[in-house]
Amino acid sequence: MTSSADVVDDLHRRGLIAQSTDEGELRAALAAGPVTYYCGFDPTARSLHVGHLIQFMVLRALQRAGHQPIVLVGGATGLIGDPRPSAERTLNSPELVAEWVERIRSRVAPFLDLPAAEQGLSAPIYVNNLEWTAPLSAIDFLRELGKNFRVNRMLAKEAVSARLNSDAGISYTEFSYQILQANDFKELHERHGCTLQTGGSDQWGNITAGTDLVRRTHGVSVHALGTPLITRADGTKIGKTEGATVWLDPELTSPYAFFQYWLGIDDVDARAWLPLFSERPADEVAALVQASVDRPQGREAQRALAEDLTRLVHGEAELHQAEAAGRALFGRDDLTALGESTLTASLGEAGAVELSDDDLVDGALPTVAALLQRTGLATSLSDARRTVKEGGAYLNNERVTDAEAAPDPAGQLAGGWLVLRRGKRNIAGVRLPR
């Protein structure tokens, strides 16, 4: 457990702080005793994704230094929409947002509900800003809150000004967002004595709107910490990109896929991200980064990231299964040597489809193209045929040349499994009917 005095140093060392309000004051406050702090997550999708992980790293570090975390899920702000620089958000229905709030909240527990060994630290408080935002009347909003905001300053916020200068413009709805988020800080200050907000630096404008509001309404100086925006070496955002979002919810991204994501990241990113995401001691992290420089092919940094994060998000048991599955399936040349239990477990992690007798046509199996589609390795039959034509489809590690051919049942592995692969690392199992 880190002592209160070092926690800011520790966060700096790990690269988790991009900006902060008066740091001297903040250090003094953290040293003086337990501080109540919060971080908010808006329900803009069914699940949080790896881009959100950094917030949990900060929340955890502060919690282990003895401070009191509050996790806010934005049931209200999720209905309004935080302005993005690019374009207006489409509004989601209240029912959908409420469903997402529940889903997200239920997935947050593993990050902060500490195991028995670490008890004595503060359990997180969970709140939903709908609780105080829904009852707010238009009159109160305008008289009590609005009076504290200068439009001039609101216009200067980065996301707002970007939108004012673009074709898209900005709706009054989204323009109001920062007032709601600022009010969250004020409410949490009043309800729980919260004096620190953490969040991504893309939220900095909203966060400081909150510290300003608390100062104006209570004459109290409260604090904020902003995490850096994590980008990949190629400049794209971590996690939420088109088509390839890595979610934290195991129903959306399996622990196996999650583990593989981290194992597959490039060297530059692995070295940069390990300090951010690993809670290993500083010297051990430094050694792993050095190892990546000396022996990049060993992929030790990637492996450490994959292990630490899979354990954190999905737990020890899932980590072991994901690891074992990867080992078995990437062994490449000796699939026939794998036993039924290994195959069943590995393919279950990677993604598997069970065929029934109804899937057989005159006793013959579906075509390779059909199986690629069934397993999700290809999005359509056309995509599957294309993949075969490109030489990217493999059955039991043998390249497939005819998309319309049905696999020979004699080629089945232990337990009636066929291993389908697309490209180097997309693997799925097909189990033949008994």
Place this chain on the structure above:
RNA sequence: GGCGGGUUGCCCGAGUGGCCAAUGGGAACGGACUGUAAAUCCGUCGGCUUAGCCUACGAAGGUUCGAAUCCUUCACCCGCCA
């Protein structure tokens, strides 16, 4: 309320009557090279019963042998004026 501009495939963005399933770039996917890396090169990139057919260029109608391209109405966005 008036006038003008816009809405194209995952994204950006060409295309002003047939040669358009639609130039180009990016993303993505596959192959080669590697280390389940990056860079590079090559290929693919709406769907299907795949030498053919179907669906698509905001929506619905219309003109035409033929429309992403012309006309009408509607929806939404942007700008200027009131």
